[in-house]
Amino acid sequence: MQPPEVDLSSCDLEPIRVPGSIQPHGRMLVLEPGSLELVAWSDNWPIGQLQAAQQALRGTALPALQPGARPVSLGALRVAEETFDVAAHRSDRHLFAEFEAALPTAGNEAPIYSLGRVFLPKLQEAGTLEQLTQLAAAEMKRLTGFGRCLIYRFDAAGHGEVLAEEADPGYDSYTGHRFPASDIPQQARALYLVNQFRLIADAGYTPVPLRAADPALTAADLDLSQSQLRSVSPIHLEYMRNMGTLASMSVSIVIDGKLWGLISCHDHRPRFLDTGTRLACEHLGQLLSLQIHSKESNVAVAERLELRQLTLQIVSHLSDSDATLQRLVAEPSLMLRLARATGAAVVRDDEVWSVGDVPVRAQVLELASWIAGIGTDVYESSELPAHFAPAAEFRDVAAGVLAISISQVHRHLILWFRPEIVQTIQWAGNPQKPKAAASGRIHPRLSFSSWAEEVRGRSAAWTSAEVGAAVELRQALIGVVLRRAEELAAVATELGRVNKELEAFSYTVSHDLRAPMRHIAGYVDLVAQTEGRQLSERAHRYLGHVKDAAAFAGQMVDALLDFSRMGRAALKQRLVDTKPLVDGLVRELARLEPSRRIEWQVDAALPALYADPLLLQVAVRNLLANAVKYSRTRNPQRITVRAIRGELGNGLEVQDNGVGFQMKYVDKLFGVFQRLHRAEEFEGTGIGLANVKRIVERHGGTVWAKGVMDEGATFGFVLPHREPGNDHAVGTPRDNGEQHA
Amino acid sequence: MLKPILLVEDDKRDLELTLIALERSQLANDVIVLRDGAMALDYLRREGEYAERAEGNPAVILLDLKLPKVTGLEVLQAVRADAGLRSIPVVMLTSSQEESDVLRSYEFGVNAYVVKPVAFDQFVSAIAELGIFWAVLNEPPPGSLKATRRNE
Numbered sequence: 047m048q049p050p051e052v053d054l055s056s057c058d059l060e061p062i063r064v065p066g067s068i069q070p071h072g073r074m075l076v077l078e079p080g081s082l083e084l085v086a087w088s089d090n091w092p093i094g095q096l097q098a099a100q101q102a103l104r105g106t107a108l109p110a111l112q113p114g115a116r117p118v119s120l121g122a123l124r125v126a127e128e129t130f131d132v133a134a135h136r137s138d139r140h141l142f143a144e145f146e147a148a149l150p151t152a153g154n155e156a157p158i159y160s161l162g163r164v165f166l167p168k169l170q171e172a173g174t175l176e177q178l179t180q181l182a183a184a185e186m187k188r189l190t191g192f193g194r195c196l197i198y199r200f201d202a203a204g205h206g207e208v209l210a211e212e213a214d215p216g217y218d219s220y221t222g223h224r225f226p227a228s229d230i231p232q233q234a235r236a237l238y239l240v241n242q243f244r245l246i247a248d249a250g251y252t253p254v255p256l257r258a259a260d261p262a263l264t265a266a267d268l269d270l271s272q273s274q275l276r277s278v279s280p281i282h283l284e285y286m287r288n289m290g291t292l293a294s295m296s297v298s299i300v301i302d303g304k305l306w307g308l309i310s311c312h313d314h315r316p317r318f319l320d321t322g323t324r325l326a327c328e329h330l331g332q333l334l335s336l337q338i339h340s341k342e343s344n345v346a347v348a349e350r351l352e353l354r355q356l357t358l359q360i361v362s363h364l365s366d367s368d369a370t371l372q373r374l375v376a377e378p379s380l381m382l383r384l385a386r387a388t389g390a391a392v393v394r395d396d397e398v399w400s401v402g403d404v405p406v407r408a409q410v411l412e413l414a415s416w417i418a419g420i421g422t423d424v425y426e427s428s429e430l431p432a433h434f435a436p437a438a439e440f441r442d443v444a445a446g447v448l449a450i451s452i453s454q455v456h457r458h459l460i461l462w463f464r465p466e467i468v469q470t471i472q473w474a475g476n477p478q479k480p481k482a483a484a485s486g487r488i489h490p491r492l493s494f495s496s497w498a499e500e501v502r503g504r505s506a507a508w509t510s511a512e513v514g515a516a517v518e519l520r521q522a523l524i525g526v527v528l529r530r531a532e533e534l535a536a537v538a539t540e541l542g543r544v545n546k547e548l549e550a551f552s553y554t555v556s557h558d559l560r561a562p563m564r565h566i567a568g569y570v571d572l573v574a575q576t577e578g579r580q581l582s583e584r585a586h587r588y589l590g591h592v593k594d595a596a597a598f599a600g601q602m603v604d605a606l607l608d609f610s611r612m613g614r615a616a617l618k619q620r621l622v623d624t625k626p627l628v629d630g631l632v633r634e635l636a637r638l639e640p641s642r643r644i645e646w647q648v649d650a651a652l653p654a655l656y657a658d659p660l661l662l663q664v665a666v667r668n669l670l671a672n673a674v675k676y677s678r679t680r681n682p683q684r685i686t687v688r689a690i691r692g693e694l695g696n697g698l699e700v701q702d703n704g705v706g707f708q709m710k711y712v713d714k715l716f717g718v719f720q721r722l723h724r725a726e727e728f729e730g731t732g733i734g735l736a737n738v739k740r741i742v743e744r745h746g747g748t749v750w751a752k753g754v755m756d757e758g759a760t761f762g763f764v765l766p767h768r769e770p771g772n773d774h775a776v777g778t779p780r781d782n783g784e785q786h787a
Numbered sequence: 788m789l790k791p792i793l794l795v796e797d798d799k800r801d802l803e804l805t806l807i808a809l810e811r812s813q814l815a816n817d818v819i820v821l822r823d824g825a826m827a828l829d830y831l832r833r834e835g836e837y838a839e840r841a842e843g844n845p846a847v848i849l850l851d852l853k854l855p856k857v858t859g860l861e862v863l864q865a866v867r868a869d870a871g872l873r874s875i876p877v878v879m880l881t882s883s884q885e886e887s888d889v890l891r892s893y894e895f896g897v898n899a900y901v902v903k904p905v906a907f908d909q910f911v912s913a914i915a916e917l918g919i920f921w922a923v924l925n926e927p928p929p930g931s932l933k934a935t936r937r938n939e
Contacts, residue, residue, distance in 0.1 A: 557853075560882040564905045565800040571907035572807070600905035 062233055066265025067253035068275040069246070071318055072146040073130075074256065075099055076268060079141045082108065086258040086268060088275075092126075099125045103132075103143055111136040117272055119321065122148050131321040137269045144275050149320040157189055157326035165330065169337050178341065179210035182309065182334045187212040189326055190295060190319060192311035196220055197299075197334075199307035202507075203227055204235075206308070216314070229285075238305050240271050242298035243328045246278055248316035249286040249293065253277040274324075286312075293317035297331030301339045309334070346511055353515035356384045361522040371458065371523065375401040384519065385448050385512050387462035395457050404463055405440035412436060414459045417449045423520060425449045426513055428464070431503035438503065441466040446505025448513065450520040452527055460523075462516070464505035549610060556607035563603065566596040605733040608664075612740050617658045619745070621768065624698060625652040627663060628687050631670050644674065647686040653696035656768035657745050665741040668734040669700045669761050676759065677704030690764055695747055699762030707753035715751050738763070791817035792922055793845035795827045795862065796880070797854055804907070805849070805880070805914055812915030816846055816922050824857025828865055831872050844875050847921035852881035852888060860891060867896045876921045 068074050068088050075096070076086040082104065087096055102123045111118060117135040120143070124130075130145040165185045172178045179197040187195040194213035198206040204227030208220045230238075238244075254277075256268060270276040286294055291312040299307040309331055319327070360380050364373055371392050374381055378401035381390045389402035393414040398407050405413070416434055417425045428446040430437040437444065445466035452458040570593045574586070581589070625648075632646050655662060670685070677683040680703050690697040707715070716739040735751075738761075742749045747765035792809070796802045802820060809818055821827045829835040831844070848866070852859040859879060866872045876898040881888065892900050901917060904910045 557882050560903075560905065561798060561801065564882070564903055564907075564910065565804070567905050568804045568907040568910060569800075597905065 061266065062237065062279050063269055063271045064266045065253070065270060065277045065279075066268065067255045067277040068270075068273065069248075069277055070251050070254050071247050072144055072275045073099075073254075074145070074273070074275055075103070075143045076256070077103070077108075077141040077143065079111075079136060079139075082141070084259050085140055086256045086263060088254045089257055090254045095126050099123075099143075099145065103134075106132075106134075108134060108141060108143075111141065113138050114272075117142075117144070117274065119325075133274060133321075135272045137272070140268065142270075142273060144273060146275075146321065157323045158329055161185070161189075161326055161329055161333070166333060169333060172337070175338065175341060176209065178334065178337055180212075182330065183210040183212040186297075186309055186311060186327065186330060189323060189330065190311055190317070191313075192293070192295060192317060193217050193313045193315075195309065195311045197307065197309050198225065199299075200227075200305060204230075206230075209307070217312070234279075234282075235305055237271060238296075238298040238308070239300060239303075241273075241276075242300060242331060243274070243296070243324060244278075245274070245293075245295045245319055245324065246283070246286065247293055247318045249283050249291065250316070251283075290314060295319065295327065297327050299331060299335050299338065301335055301342070306335070306338065349509065349511040350514060353384060353511055354518065356380055357515055357519045357522060360384065360519060361526065364523070364526055371452065371460070371527070372397075372399040374460065375399045378402060382462075384515055385462035385508070386464075386506075387448070388465055389443060389463040391461045391463075393457060393459045393461065402463075403443040403465065404461075405444050409436065409440050410461065413444075413447065414449075414457060414461065417447075417461075418451060418457045418459060421454070423451055424513060424517055425451075426508045426516075428507040429504045441503050444505075445503050446508065448508050448516055450516050450523075452520065452523050458527075460516075460519075464508075466503060467506055469501040469504065549613075552606060552610040556603045556610070559603045560600065563596050563600040567593055567600070570596065602733075605737075609733055609737055609740065612661065612664075612737060612744070617661070617744060619656055619658050621654050622657050622659045622662055623652075623654045624662075624666070627659075627666060628652060628670070628698070631663070631667050632687075634667075635670055635674055639674065642674070642678070642683060643681070644677075644683040644685055647684070649687060649689045652687070652689045652698065653691060655696060655765045657765055661741045661744075665738045665763070666698065668738045669698075672734060672761065673700050673702035673704065673759075675704075676706075677702040680704060688762075690762055692764060695764035695766040697747065697762060697764030699760055701758060701760040703758040706755050706757050706759045707751075708755050709753060712751055712753070716749065735761075789816040789922075790843060790846035791819045792918065793819050793821065793827065793830070793848045795821050795824065795848065795854060795859070796851045797822050798851070801851070801903070804910065808911040808914035809918055811911055812918045814918045814922055816918075819845065822855075824854040824859065824862040827854075827862050828857060831866065831875075832869070844872065847876045847878060847918075849878050849880055849917070852879055852892075860888075860895060863892065863895045863897055878917055878921060 070090060072088075073090055074088040075084065077083065077100070078085050082100070084096065084100060091099065102125050103120075106120045106123070107118075108120075111134060113136045115135060117133040120132040120134055122129050123132045123145075125145070129148040131148045132143060132145050134141065134143045136142070165181070168181055169178065172181055183195045183197050186192075186197075194211070194217040196208050197210040198208045200206055206225035206227075206229070208223050208225075211219060211221045213219060256265070258264075286292070289312070291314065293313040293316050295311040295317075297309040298305060299309065309327075360374065360377065363377055363380070364371075371394060374392050375390065378390075382388065382402055387402065389400065389404035391398055391400040391404050391410050391414075393410060396411065398410050398414075400410065404410060413434065413436070426446075426448045427433055430445055430447050431441050437447075443465050444463035446464035447461055449459050449461040452460065570589050574581075574589055578586070628648055632648065636642075636644065670687075673685045674683070677685065684703040686701040688699045688701070690699050716735045739749050742763045742765065745765045747763055749761070749763040751759065751761050753759040792814070794802070794805060794809075796805060802822075806818065806820070819830070821830055826836070827848070827850075830837040830840065831848075833840055833842075848862075850859045850862055854862070857865075859881070863877055863879070866875060866877060877896075878899040878901060879892045879897050880901050880903060882903055889900050898921070899917065901913055904913055
């Protein structure tokens with residue numbers, strides 16, 4: 047048979063289930079399931095034996111076969127003086143019977159019994175996965191006599207990693223090697239699940255074609271998935287010959303319906319296995335699968351329990367505290383242990399709290415943004431740089447990341463990091479190397495010599511238990527966060543209510559106090575006007591005091607009302623040029639006290655501030671009026687207005703050479719109705735600076751005061767720069783006051 | 788005969804001071820004093836106690852904002868909702884400088900809003916100005932005009 051011209055890239059497309067031929071160490075009959083009429087047969091039946099074989103089958107339990115079920119041994123059948131071991135199975139359309147010459151059993155014990163008697167107890171004692179697989183490799187080799195027996199496991203990417211090996215001298219060792227995923231194409235992997243045993247007794251065999259009774263029937267009509275004799279891919283045979291292997295046998299290790307790995311045996315010479323041994327091999331594979339499964343389950347359960355314990359500790363720690371997610375990093379050992387990480391970070395919008403080794407803040411934020419953008423609750427990667435290019439910069443601390451997102455609305459994430467582990471992988475052949483094209487034909491895998499690859503940008507992988515723990519922590523945190531949010535909302539509602547009550551109170555008080563003040567002032571005036579002539583000098587003086595007191599109380603009430611209103615009125619912010627504002631106020635103050643000689647020094651260039659013009663004027667007027675008031679005793683009075691320009695914002699500073707104050711009282715200055723001087727020294731309600739502070743803070747700015755007793759005081763404030771893109775300014779921004787005429 | 792000025796004020800001191808102020812402004816109009824909003828509405832609608840009063844609307848209503856039973860704002864609303872009363876000028880007199888009160892008063896169609904000054908002389912002049920403007924100088928809307936002007 048001419049080997050077909052194949053392109054390896056089409057490996058995945060090769061119709062290996064329906065090769066239309068079998069291996070020559072057996073014979074096949076294909077029957078119509080109902081009538082048992084011959085549909086097709088292998089070409090290696092001697093003349094005249096077809097009918098005999100068909101006849102022999104009639105005496106067996108064929109009708110009980112279920113379509114798709116594993117082959118059933120029909121025992122030994124005699125066909126024309128020859129004894130065959132016969133196995134049969136059904137596909138949807140056909141019934142397949144496979145005949146292999148029965149060999150006399152070696153010894154007095156079927157191989158399968160020794161498995162149960164000797165191997166199983168040893169297997170149960172094995173403590174680790176390595177011990178398990180090593181035992182299985184040795185047992186398999188003993189059972190089959192193959193020259194080399196490997197046990198390997200597939201990783202997530204499909205690469206095979208050799209876990210255990212038992213080999214005769216003269217066989218290459220593959221211990222610790224990896225076989226690239228491309229060595230086993232997709233449909234072959236699928237077939238390993240359906241048909242868990244495969245023997246290629248002689249890689250140099252010539253396939254025996256199947257002949258059909260009806261010429262219209264093609265190879266594609268005969269599904270040999272379950273067949274033991276199925277002819278294998280010519281590519282695979284070439285692969286074997288390249289590898290110097292003339293016989294191979296494999297048993298699938300299937301766990302939870304997935305192909306976990308393979309037991310794979312090779313021999314330099316052709317090697318045939320009798321039915322009994324084959325059954326024992328399949329059995330061994332199943333025993334090993336069960337043991338690995340239970341071992342992995344135990345490990346996973348133990349790990350889960352431990353991690354759940356940690357999650358509980360973390361959450362209880364968090365619920366006890368009154369703080370938010372950032373408290374997670376207050377207990378670093380728990381957080382890091384939970385994900386066996388070397389660093390962890392809590393990201394809340396633009397804030398980052400971290401513990402252990404983490405990338406710098408900007409990098410954490412960038413990564414968090416990227417992960418948040420993916421929109422999954424949980425993200426994990428043990429090769430972050432491959433998915434997120436900027437991670438190459440910090441792979442030494444975070445080549446792997448596990449992240450949970452606490453909120454879909456806000457950027458609230460928790461991230462764990464693992465550093466890069468530079469791994470050297472021994473490949474059995476370069477998995478990336480294009481298959482060498484020699485002599486015009488494309489060959490599979492000419493080279494099996496070891497090829498070492500240094501793998502960078504990867505961390506240790508996150509186990510499913512670790513990811514599970516992160517998911518659990520996420521659930522718990524969402525619970526905590528939600529509860530906290532509810533509490534906050536309740537507090538906010540209560541605050542709002544109290545605030546409203548307070549506003550209503552101050553409104554009512556101010557409003558209702560105004561009337562009696564007015565009445566006092568009014569009646570005093572009336573008395574003075576109507577009875578003035580009959581009153582003594584002293585009575586006039588008393589009436590004067592009553593009037594002044596009433597007027598002052600009236601001012602106080604007005605100031606209180608203003609103060610309360612300042613907290614409520616909406617800000618109508620725009621860019622305000624402070625130079626004309628200050629100049630105007632200076633003129634106004636000069637007019638009010640024409641007798642005073644004040645030396646005003648106002649910076650030529652005052653900044654433009656983004657503020658509510660009316661409120662800003664109230665604030666600046668208060669500062670200037672204060673400076674005038676408290677420097678009254680000086681001659682000359684000196685008042686300086688300076689521009690403040692800084693990163694946090696721009697503002698003004700007003701300095702006077704007045705009575706000053708002691709710095710220890712600085713905190714009292716801005717309080718409502720706080721005074722540092724006796725009332726008769728300086729008039730005023732004591733609410734002016736409180737108003738200044740309230741106005742500045744409502745604009746998001748800050749106020750300050752500096753004073754030296756008997757030397758003077760300086761009051762200043764800055765307002766934040768206007769947010770970019772929020773330009774609702776009326777008129778032109780003017781930072782340079784000199785332009786102002 | 789001049790149309791009267793209707794003064795609605797519950798605080799007796801404010802009332803006395805307002806009357807003194809009106810007196811000093813030397814307006815010749817009668818001043819009808821009512822002490823709450825409900826009475827004011829009865830008077831204006833000629834209902835209840837005032838069912839028998841002579842026809843004719845006041846020249847102006849000086850209305851305190853805070854009144855028992857029916858507040859000044861409610862009286863204002865009722866006046867503006869009544870076709871027969873709608874054209875009477877209403878001046879809100881109040882102690883409140885609250886923006887919301889001012890806004891609502893204007894929303895309901897007040898003609899003027901006066902915050903009572905604390906100082907008595909200012910109070911007197913404010914009331915005098917109001918009286919002169921609304922009771923004497925203000926031209927009532929056409930149609931509501933009756934031959935009751937001072938110079939007739």
